[in-house]
Amino acid sequence: MKLSPEEQKLLERMKPGLYSSQGFLGADSRRPSVIIDTDRSTLEGLDVAAEDIAAKLREIMDVASGAFGTPVEIPDVGHAVFYESMGRIPCPFGDGVHRKGEVRLTTPDDVEFRFTPLSIHMIEHHGFFQGHGSRYRLEPDTIAAALGLV
Ligand SMILES: [Zn+2]
Secondary structure: OOOOHHHHHHHHHHOOOOOOOOOOOOOOOOOHHHHHHHHHHHHHHHOOOHHHHHHHHHHHHHHHHOOOOOOEEEOOOEEEEEEOOOOEEEOOOOOOEEEOOEEEEEOOOOOEEEEOHHHHHHHHHHOOOOOOOOOOOOOHHHHHHHOOOO
């Protein structure tokens, strides 16, 4: 199917190199709107809002980034470490710039999730959890469960 000019522009920004050296789509060949729609139906099936996931991730990021690289205990979730990184990165949807740095959240079963200020923003404002194989892809059902939202 032919992409709209807006979606074509978005796709270009999401490819490796322009905004992020690794890009936002990983090995996923689906167009961003399809990724978003698929993840939205997953969340609807679970009765969880993307905003609730984003809010919880932001809470964890705030606590972890305040600890300056020291692991912090997140009750009922696991532990989190913030990795500082210099610089800022624009949102590929074109609505702002976000600081770099990532949180690694590890559950008691040793499952690791990685997310950044930009990934939280994209989940909250665009319902975008990134493509499969992307460094910061979060599976909506897995992260919702890990955060105790389902
Ligand atoms: Zn945005």
